[in-house]
Amino acid sequence: xxxxxxxxxxxxxxxxxxxxxxxxxxxxxxxxxxxxxxxxxxxxxxxxxxxxxxxxxxxxxxxxxxxxxxxxxxxxxxxxxxxxxxxxxxxxxxxxxxxxxxxxxxxxxxxxxxxxxxxxxxxxxxxxxxxxxxxxxxxxxxxxxxxxxxxxxxxxxxxxxxxxxxxxxxxxxxxxxxxxxxxxxxxxxxxxxxxxxxxxxxxxxxxxxxxxxxxxxxxxxxxxxxxxxxxxxxxxxxxxxxxxxxxxxxxxxxxxxxxxxxxxxxxxxxxxxxxxxxxxxxxxxxxxxxxxxxxxxxxxxxxxxxxxxxxxxxxxxxxxxxxxxxxxxxxxxxxxxx
Numbered sequence: 012x013x014x015x016x017x018x019x020x021x022x023x024x025x026x027x028x029x030x031x032x033x034x035x036x037x038x039x040x041x042x043x044x045x046x047x048x049x050x051x052x053x054x055x056x057x058x059x060x061x062x063x064x065x066x067x068x069x070x071x072x073x074x075x076x077x078x079x080x081x082x083x084x085x086x087x088x089x090x091x092x093x094x095x096x097x098x099x100x101x102x103x104x105x106x107x108x109x110x111x112x113x114x115x116x117x118x119x120x121x122x123x124x125x126x127x128x129x130x131x132x133x134x135x136x137x138x139x140x141x142x143x144x145x146x147x148x149x150x151x152x153x154x155x156x157x158x159x160x161x162x163x164x165x166x167x168x169x170x171x172x173x174x175x176x177x178x179x180x181x182x183x184x185x186x187x188x189x190x191x192x193x194x195x196x197x198x199x200x201x202x203x204x205x206x207x208x209x210x211x212x213x214x215x216x217x218x219x220x221x222x223x224x225x226x227x228x229x230x231x232x233x234x235x236x237x238x239x240x241x242x243x244x245x246x247x248x249x250x251x252x253x254x255x256x257x258x259x260x261x262x263x264x265x266x267x268x269x270x271x272x273x274x275x276x277x278x279x280x281x282x283x284x285x286x287x288x289x290x291x292x293x294x295x296x297x298x299x300x301x302x303x304x305x306x307x308x309x310x311x312x313x314x315x316x317x318x319x320x321x322x323x324x325x326x327x328x329x330x331x332x333x334x335x336x337x338x339x340x341x342x343x344x345x346x347x348x349x
Contacts, residue, residue: 076320262289263295
C-alpha cells in the first residue's frame with residue numbers, strides 16, 4: 012500500500028501538506044493545481060486514508076452509489092475544479108456510510124470499476140442526453156452536481172451565477188464605475204453538454220442592459236485559462252481601443268492572466284483599472300494585488316449532493332433542485348472612482 016511519503020516525494024511537497032489535502036483540510040493554503048496533483052498521485056498509487064481503511068470494516072448495510080465524472084484525470088489537472096469537488100463528495104459519502112464505486116467510460120459507454128447493484132449515482136459535471144439516459148437505466152436515484160438536465164426526474168445542485176454576477180456589478184456601480192467590461196468564453200457547455208451562452212456572460216448582458224450601460228466593445232472573448240486571459244488583454248491593448256475602468260472575469264484563472272498582461276503594459280491594478288474574478292480559488296489570494304472575487308462554495312456543492320442522495324435513498328419520491336448562493340470577497344483589486 013502507498014504511503015504519504017511516496018506521494019509527497021512524487022509531487023514534491025511536504026508530508027504535512029499531503030496529509031491535510033487528503034483529509035480535506037479546508038484551512039490549508041495550497042494551490043488548486045497542487046491539490047489536484049496530490050489527489051491524482053494518491054489515486055494512481057491506490058492510497059487510502061486511515062478512516063478509509065477502517066471503512067472496510069463497515070457493515071454490509073452500506074449504501075452503494077456510483078460516481079461518474081464529466082472529465083478524465085488529464086483534463087481535471089488542466090482545470091482541477093471537478094477533481095477537488097469529487098474529493099469533497101468522497102469525504103462526505105464516507106461520513107454517511109456510502110460506498111462510492113467509480114464509473115469509467117469505454118467505447119462511449121459507462122462501465123463500473125466493480126460489478127455491484129447501485130442504489131444511486133452522483134454525476135459530477137455535465138452530460139449529454141444519451142449519457143443521462145444510459146445512467147438512468149441503472150437507477151433513477153441520480154444527483155447531478157453543476158448541471159440540471161431534467162428538473163422533473165433528477166436531483167441537482169448548482170451555483171447561483173445570477174447572484175454572483177449581480178454582486179460583482181453592484182459593487183462596481185457602488186464605487187462609481189460606468190465603463191465595465193467582461194472577459195471570458197462566450198459559449199460554454201450547458202447542462203446537456205450542448206454549447207450555449209455562458210451563464211456569467213448572459214447575466215452580465217442582462218444586468219448591464221437593464222442599467223442601460225452595456226458597451227459591446229468591452230466584451231472580450233477568452234479561453235478559461237490564465238494564458239487565455241493574458242493573450243486576450245494583450246490583443247485588446249494592441250487594438251488601441253478605449254479601456255474600461257473595470258473588468259469582470261469569468262474565473263480567477265483568467266483574471267490572473269489579465270493582471271499580468273496589464274502590468275506588463277504599464278496598466279496598474281487597481282489604480283488604472285479594477286478587476287473582479289469568479290470562483291475565488293486559492294489563486295485569488297496570491298495575485299498582485301490580491302483579487303476581489305465572487306466565491307463559489309465548492310464544499311457546499313459536494314455536501315449538498317450527498318445529502319440529496321441520502322434523502323432519495325431514504326425514500327423521497329420527488330426531485331429537488333438546490334441553488335447554492337455565491338459570496339462576495341473583498342480584497343484589493345478594485346478602486347473607488349467617484
